[in-house]
Every structure is written in structure tokens, then in C-alpha cells.
Amino acid sequence: MNQTISNEKFSKVEQGKSTCFFNETLINDFSVDMLNPSYWQQQNAVTGSAQGRGTTWFVAYSDSNNIKHDWVLRHYYRGGLIGKIINDSYWFSGLEKTRAACEFALLRHMNALQLPAPEPIAYRVIQQGLTYRADLLSSRIQHAQDLVAVLSENVLTNDVWRRIGATIKRFHHHGIYHHDLNSHNILLDDKDQVFLIDFDRGELRTNPVNTQWKQENMARLQRSFLKELNKLAQFYFTDDNWQALMNGYLA
Structure with a gap:
């Protein structure tokens, strides 16, 4: 067929x-x-x-x-x-x-x-x-690493953090629900372009009234950063970084 x-x-x-x-x-x-x-x-x-x-x-x-x-x-x-x-x-x-x-x-x-x-x-x-x-x-996304690998080695600028937030906003704007939005499922390539991967159990949600899932997605992402921060000996993530990400998401 x-x-x-x-x-x-x-x-x-x-x-x-x-x-x-x-x-x-x-x-x-x-x-x-x-x-x-x-x-x-x-x-x-x-x-x-x-x-x-x-x-x-x-x-x-x-x-x-x-x-x-x-x-x-x-x-x-x-x-x-x-x-x-x-x-x-x-x-x-x-x-x-x-x-x-x-x-x-x-x-x-x-x-x-x-x-x-x-x-x-x-x-x-x-x-x-x-x-x-x-x-x-x-x-495969070329020349890319997940954020956990990136943040274990490097500090990201506020501009890149805002770009991460703005990218997630694009997906949410089109009703794309990522069931497991976490720091492992966000990739950054060698040009600081942002990608999302692993959409198992993801959904298309187009109901304009129900937006609670977006807040839940972002809360899940924040928890994943904090989890890695507490687990890894070196992980460059701060409250200011999260604020920059949210600035990009809310812009």
C-alpha cells in the first residue's frame, strides 16, 4: 500500500x-x-x-x-x-x-x-x-549533544537559554505535547541551534481552552535540570539560566 x-x-x-x-x-x-x-x-x-x-x-x-x-x-x-x-x-x-x-x-x-x-x-x-x-x-541531528552533556562541560549564554525557551514555545504553539520533556531530550548543535527529540507518547493537542499541559511540561523540564544539578559533580545550571529560558518561552 x-x-x-x-x-x-x-x-x-x-x-x-x-x-x-x-x-x-x-x-x-x-x-x-x-x-x-x-x-x-x-x-x-x-x-x-x-x-x-x-x-x-x-x-x-x-x-x-x-x-x-x-x-x-x-x-x-x-x-x-x-x-x-x-x-x-x-x-x-x-x-x-x-x-x-x-x-x-x-x-x-x-x-x-x-x-x-x-x-x-x-x-x-x-x-x-x-x-x-x-x-x-x-x-540523527548532526553535530548535536543533549543539554546534560553540554551543561556538564560548558556555561551557556543567556541568549542560548532564551533560544531554548523560544524553541519549546514554537512546539507548544502548534499544540505539540512532549510527554517526557527533560534536559536529555533537548539537543544543541555546534551552531547553538535547538532541537527536541524522543516524542514517544507525545500528542497533538489543539484545544485552545486546555493549556495546563504546557505549564506541566515546563515544570517537568525544570525538575529535570534540578535533578541533574543534584546528581552530577559539575552541571552549569542556575536560577538565572531558568529565568532566561522562561523569558524566551514567554516572549
Whole structure:
């Protein structure tokens, strides 16, 4: 099944218990195996990894047209206490309601709005009876680090803090709810451009009356900075920094 949206072409591939959806404009030689870390390891294409609930893999390769790609491969894991028991299985109630399909669709929407977020490349859902497991392949933000890494090494200017706040405001203005807005999910590249990543369980909220979620998002972000400040031996974050961020958000 093909679906054309604007200038993008999306295709669905079914293989065994796996259902994949991918963007043909960004990948011309798609294989279901590309959603497996072992595939990239065998290709010597893994350029790094990051640890969260699970391992996030960074991969780089050149396609059949000799176009270079830098991607991020992430498997969906549960958090909290239930995650220690069930780990990576979710109840299946339709492909479009899976975590991977929802994040993929939200990324597409944000890209259409030209918001600074990763491009969605492909996702896979593996159905097993009443449950499923899932993976997402997205573009990697070039020459970027998350704020925890940045603030462990450097002091940011008030201008950059204001830019961070202004960037979050752009997402909120378009009704983009980030379920886990924290200092790890905000990236800063080598030109001090700001990006948001990891929109698992994110939503599009367009009700103009309900804005409480925006305040909750910002409160969650502030708590994450304070958590890192208390945890790390060196972490450059002050009340003045937060005020500068909020100045950018409220401007």
C-alpha cells in the first residue's frame, strides 16, 4: 500500500509477524532488517550508542545511490515498575495506535510544520497475539549533544537559554505535547541551534481552552535540570539560566 502526502511517498511492508511503514523519499533500499541492530552491526555501520531504558543505536551508511545517511534506531521499552516486569511488550489495539505509529505520525506532522525535530524514516511493529513490540528509525541531528552533556562541560549564554525557551514555545504553539520533556531530550548543535527529540507518547493537542499541559511540561523540564544539578559533580545550571529560558518561552 502506498500513500502520497505532499512530496513524500510512504509504503507499508508486511513480513511474517512484522509490519513496517517507511518513507520512500528518505530511503530507497528499505529492508525490514534495517530495524534490527544486528543488521547494522554486521554492516559495520554502528557509529555509537546511548543508554536509556534500552540501547539507542546510531548508524551511518551510504545507500545504492551513494547518498550518505545518519540515523537513530530505537526500540520501545516500558518505563516505571511495570517495565521491570513486561519490559518491551504492549497491548495491541490496532497498528495506528501503536507507540511507533503514533510517534512516526507526530514526527511527520512536526516536519511539515518545519519544527526542529528528527525526520521519521521507518517503524516496525511485531505483533504477537494480543501484544506487540516496536522499533523506530529516525534521522540523527548532526553535530548535536543533549543539554546534560553540554551543561556538564560548558556555561551557556543567556541568549542560548532564551533560544531554548523560544524553541519549546514554537512546539507548544502548534499544540505539540512532549510527554517526557527533560534536559536529555533537548539537543544543541555546534551552531547553538535547538532541537527536541524522543516524542514517544507525545500528542497533538489543539484545544485552545486546555493549556495546563504546557505549564506541566515546563515544570517537568525544570525538575529535570534540578535533578541533574543534584546528581552530577559539575552541571552549569542556575536560577538565572531558568529565568532566561522562561523569558524566551514567554516572549
